[in-house]
């Protein structure tokens with residue numbers, strides 16, 4: 309009997325554990341360790357943040373689902389990895405600390421034959437002074453609920469004739485997830501317009517992108533109404549249409565009540581005042597430690613500088629001009645321990661996709677790579693398929709691959725809610741990472757890289773919300789729904 313341990317019940321880890329359970333059945337043991345007793349469909353937190361959904365509509369309890377599937381669930385945090393075991397335990401194990409009410413603070417060593425690290429990002433609020441205290445976030449359902457409370461205050465002030473300034477975007481020079489912030493700013497503009505308050509709203513987008521529409525992918529050329537358009541134009545025209553002004557090439561460095569301090573790529577320091585803000589924090593790994601059998605700290609070997617786990621990528625430092633699609637990982641296996649994998653946001657990318665930029669003061673101002681839901685789910689699935697293959701056949705090969713430099717992704721950016729007036733910008737790209745050798749003209753397959761805005765996109769986004777929650781709840785035939 310083999311034992312597979314998955315850390316993190318987010319989009320990637322929950323996908324991995326569900327497929328592991330499906331492929332391995334009851335003959336093998338599948339264990340999930342994750343601190344939040346709920347699964348959350350993170351993309352719909354945007355709608356919680358504008359009061360159009362309640363947190364209960366985007367989350368559900370994990371324990372009953374895992375009980376039904378026969379997956380052992382421990383509501384705990386993974387603290388340290390011991391891939392060689394120690395003097396007493398002769399196999400890899402993870403030290404965990406329970407956070408459930410019943411067992412809070414208890415520690416345990418959970419052994420494994422295979423480990424999947426799917427711990428996602430640490431929301432690194434502390435990297436920007438005052439960001440946690442003086443801004444809002446929609447990264448989790450409880451953050452989004454809190455943001456909605458503050459947004460309602462701003463609406464009330466406008467209803468009483470008071471002008472309000474909204475500032476939405478990235479809260480660090482190296483932040484990613486521009487797409488989520490972009491969705492939020494469009495939804496706010498849409499709701500303000502719906503309430504007939506646009507004349508009292510001054511809405512701003514602030515971003516670390518060199519050009520708008522970079523989205524951490526180094527931008528893209530999209531086919532739109534038969535024309536090839538750079539995402540810069542696509543994004544700027546949407547912002548203009550929604551009456552949103554922008555600040556680009558900005559590293560937010562500090563926040564005080566109602567005021568943001570930022571530096572731009574020219575090295576100039578500026579401030580911007582606001583009444584309501586939502587700024588995405590920088591992301592890092594969750595800070596797991598790793599130890600060898602003799603107890604020595606091997607974290608630097610296992611994790612990259614951003615504390616995300618190293619996998620089968622080419623991490624050799626090289627200049628931007630020498631980056632290649634081949635640098636990106638295919639099977640997400642750790643190079644030092646072959647039974648250890650990192651899935652979803654937890655894996656360390658070899659480098660960014662956007663060109664690194666530094667201000668004359670040495671401040672890095674460019675987006676780090678986005679790892680959206682679709683690739684996170686696909687990676688979780690192929691990691692599960694490869695582990696199940698190895699356990700069932702005894703072979704050590706990886707028949708399933710999912711490089712972000714070959715796979716496509718669809719991203720639906722909600723731009724307003726409502727069956728008939730709702731809108732979304734739908735973008736598909738293939739591959740996610742530009743491949744200038746294979747696609748010398750546009751960096752991507754132009755026939756598969758498309759952008760369109762309309763009501764159909766809103767219906768798709770809403771349909772995806774229900775479809776993915778259905779899949780995550782492991783309802784009948786869930787595996788037929790793609791990641």
Ligand SMILES: Cc1cc2nc3c(=O)[nH]c(=O)nc-3n(C[C@H](O)[C@H](O)[C@H](O)COP(=O)(O)OP(=O)(O)OC[C@H]3O[C@@H](n4cnc5c(N)ncnc54)[C@H](O)[C@@H]3O)c2cc1C
Pocket residue numbers: 315316317318319320321322341342343344350351352353354384385386387426427428429446447448485488594596651652653654679680681682684718719720
């Ligand atoms: C507001 C917002 C909107 C978004 N919208 C979209 C969208 O429309 N489309 C899209 O494709 N993508 C979207 N994304 C991105 C998408 O949510 C992520 O790609 C996806 O959640 C990443 O999955 P993951 O499993 O790697 O990480 P997560 O979903 O963050 O899951 C990580 C899990 O690990 C757990 N964990 C953390 N630390 C530990 C530990 N020490 N031990 C054990 N478990 C741990 C966490 O509790 C969590 O359950 C959005 C993101 C945000 C923030």
